[in-house]
Amino acid sequence: MVIWPRSFVVALALPITLGSFACSEDAGSAAASGGGGDGTGGVSAPGGGGAGGGELPTTFGGDRPVTLAVPDDYDPAVPAPLVILLHGYGASGAAQNVYFGLGAEVTARGGLFAAPDGTVDQGDRRFWNATDACCNFYGSTVDDSAYLRGLVDAIGESYSVDPKRVHFVGHSNGGFMSYRMACDHAAVVASIVSLAGATFLDAADCAPSEPVHVLQIHGTDDDTIAYDGGETLPMLTYPGAVATVEQWATVGGCGLTPDTSAPALDLESGIAGAESTVSRYAAGCQPGGSAELWTIAGGGHIPSLSEGFAPAVVDFLFAHPKP
Numbered sequence: 001m002v003i004w005p006r007s008f009v010v011a012l013a014l015p016i017t018l019g020s021f022a023c024s025e026d027a028g029s030a031a032a033s034g035g036g037g038d039g040t041g042g043v044s045a046p047g048g049g050g051a052g053g054g055e056l057p058t059t060f061g062g063d064r065p066v067t068l069a070v071p072d073d074y075d076p077a078v079p080a081p082l083v084i085l086l087h088g089y090g091a092s093g094a095a096q097n098v099y100f101g102l103g104a105e106v107t108a109r110g111g112l113f114a115a116p117d118g119t120v121d122q123g124d125r126r127f128w129n130a131t132d133a134c135c136n137f138y139g140s141t142v143d144d145s146a147y148l149r150g151l152v153d154a155i156g157e158s159y160s161v162d163p164k165r166v167h168f169v170g171h172s173n174g175g176f177m178s179y180r181m182a183c184d185h186a187a188v189v190a191s192i193v194s195l196a197g198a199t200f201l202d203a204a205d206c207a208p209s210e211p212v213h214v215l216q217i218h219g220t221d222d223d224t225i226a227y228d229g230g231e232t233l234p235m236l237t238y239p240g241a242v243a244t245v246e247q248w249a250t251v252g253g254c255g256l257t258p259d260t261s262a263p264a265l266d267l268e269s270g271i272a273g274a275e276s277t278v279s280r281y282a283a284g285c286q287p288g289g290s291a292e293l294w295t296i297a298g299g300g301h302i303p304s305l306s307e308g309f310a311p312a313v314v315d316f317l318f319a320h321p322k323p
Helices: 006-012 027-031 093-100 102-108 144-158 173-184 241-251 309-318
Strands: 080-086 112-114 161-171 191-195 213-219 229-233 236-239 276-281 290-296
Touching: 080 093, 080 102, 080 144, 080 173, 080 309, 093 102, 093 161, 093 309, 102 112, 102 309, 112 144, 144 161, 144 173, 161 173, 161 309, 173 191, 173 213, 191 309, 213 241, 236 241, 241 276, 241 290
Parallel strands: 080 112, 080 161, 161 191, 191 213, 213 290
Antiparallel strands: 229 236, 276 290
């Protein structure tokens, strides 16, 4: 059994109490609801008819039910983008969405949105079985890659999902899982955004069938998942932000000299001004592939996100469909 120090658990979790943020070990679990067992897929869409006929279901996910957020002007004749948000270790989909503010932004722009839960580990923390470094700390056999792939399929059986615009966004453990989805299901995933996550250290462990658009967002002062890479435990090593992005730039056939001419962004409300620099690896890329890094100078593992964060993330996703 692995006993995790409290500081590590708190830092990877997303603690929320009554809409405010506090570093309480139990707050993230209190915000969570639903979730459940150690299933390995078997996702189904209960009830309802296909897109355009009958009353459509809004709950998917089998033994891990998740409610699909649908735009008010949803039209089954017009395929919509699908965005799936993945929470950090110890948090929940609902809590992560409160923090990111992503669901309202996605649906306001005509997208479908879901924020599922990982399973609960022996330390009573929700997690995603993502890369070798994060965050299956107790040897679970859960296949989250299959579960999330099945979730996309189940939603697509009832709603008109644009197959060229399926996107994943994740924080910390959820960022690692977003990379896992890009590795395993590149033919399905158009683009991903990871805040404070990382890809596999060994590129040989990730064999995407085609390029994927990737955005890594990372704070230079992150002391949980270090900007320059590190270990979640001895022998469980992850690459740094630059190495992560360069690995995916290589997958996309892009040159490894980034374009840094884009204006800086204001992503961290606790730091004055536009603190986040933009590095784009887009030169010479194959269709469907690119890589981008937004570096939050002075940002930590759970930055105080600005009002512009969610719009900027959705701008990136919707600008990067499959060809």
